[in-house]
Amino acid sequence: MSHHHGSGQISPLAAHVPAGPLPADIREAIVSLLTRYPSKQAVTLPALHLTQDRLRCVPPWAVKEIADILDLSPAEVHDTLSFYGFFRPASDPLGKKRLWICRSLACALRGADQILDQTAHKLGVEVGGTTADGAITLELAECLGACEGAPACMVDDEHVHNIDQDGKLDRLVESLRKG
């Protein structure tokens, strides 16, 4: 379930990850979710999402703050966070947009592995890496549930279908680069 996270080196983007504290609105949003669940721990995933959506990663200081709000030890929050390859460390935050290219069967039968390779080449990044301008993080994905539009990809959490047709992926990448 974990995804590829680049080379393990510290990304230049890491320098732009803010130091704490969590922005007040995110903190409030996390607190407001507490009433929806019978345990505070259940707010872990929503809190991690809220944090990464804004900061493009979940830094250790945010883990601590989330743990504080949820009455957990930071290790418990980290345990959950690290299970999902989805959340990025502060040493390697997401770029402005996350581009995930599906490689599961329906997409692979229509050329997905090659598309992933070519896109990595074109962007000059490894799978999991982020372009030097910080615009795009390229990731592989297992089936996105968009198989009728194979080969498919996702930009953050929106599907794009049939990316092999009429230079669609090229145009998408161009527009993401412009931001």
Place this chain on the structure above:
Amino acid sequence: MAAFEPVLLRRLNRPECKTLTGYRADGGYRTLERALKEMSPDQVTTVVKDSGLRGRGGAGFPTGLKWTFLPKGHPGPIYLCVNCDESEPCTFNNRYLIECDPHQVLEGIILASYAIRATTAYFYVRYEYGSGTRTMQRAIDELYAAGMLGKNILGSEYSLDVVVHRGAAAYICGEETGLIESLEGKRAWPRIKPPFPAIEGAFRKPTIVNNPETLANVVNIVERGGEWFKSLGVPPDPKNPRDAGSFGSKLYCISGHVNKPGIVELPMGVTLRELLEVHGGGVWKGRKAKGAIPGGNSMGFCTEAEFDIPLDFNGPGKVGCLGLGTAAVTVFDETTSIVDVLHNLCRFFAHESCGQCTPCREGTAWMLKIVERIKRGQGRLEDLSILEEVADKIGIMPGTTICGLADGAGWPVKTAIRKFRDEFKTYLREGPGKGPSPGMRLQMAGGH
């Protein structure tokens, strides 16, 4: 025979029904209103039980029966977890339901929650369904604003909250107890069963886990009755005392090397061949099919000669597959190497094993390594028997793992080798590039 009129998908091209007003104008929520007024929770359960509805999430467990496993007279809270993780590769039917007809799913959620006396329903949805998630959230907001969620729904005694909970891109969160752990804010490690969720589930309370398509069926069953539901699909096989039948319609997904990939709703029991030829527009590029997976990655392979099996709960089992699974059919053409297809599936399971059970963590990794070696042209004949042995030994069915992911990883391996042995042997002898020339062969990396 008259063409089947879709039921679950009848509002597919009517975007106005995505709003509460539009859905109500189409007769929506009348069933809920009537049930809340005229039926007890147990009566709703009985209607669902008598309809023979079986879960659409992959295991085909009888829905009403599952609901009766809840402890009687429990003081609560009781939870409903809606399993919209839908991460089985090649499966996207629930995405259609939540994107195109969110209120049908919600009406099913409220009806089921009423039947099981749940006070909160958690709608667990995979992160990748961003658009569907927002559509569902808008629909839920509308319901709260209209007094149809929260306290005293539609003026009744019944109160319910529905909470959307997003996953984080992990297949194992679809396994019902993995889902529950994930909901609780922990790593999604499936639990050892028993206890089953009905006895001890989310937050250690009695919990029912159901798939959205299952719940959408509940609406139409309560509205039209169990006899109507039983008039669709396939009755139990009289020669098989353990068969509970395959009633109702099913959303079939079709993808891969077909001319018209997509989704179609049909009474259960359509053959794979009809699905491919009539609804999928046939194999692309004028080619022939080599084989297919009949129900997502976990069910194993069918050869082209086996395409006449009915896609009901029993059909795929008749040709040595694990079962119907998600009824998501992916076809591959004659030019595709079975080695490449199997490699793709092994890579998926090795990537998605949660790592909790050693036979699954190590078994999926070794199966991938061996298939990778074969794919590179460095395989040996004995690799086939090693693969079969590993595949036979991992899973809940052989009793070595906690959840069914490992069974799902084993089935493609053993069916591929048993059904395409000659092709594997040729490949082992001649190496890549000599056999069929696939469009899948460029990338070798395991992904990590």
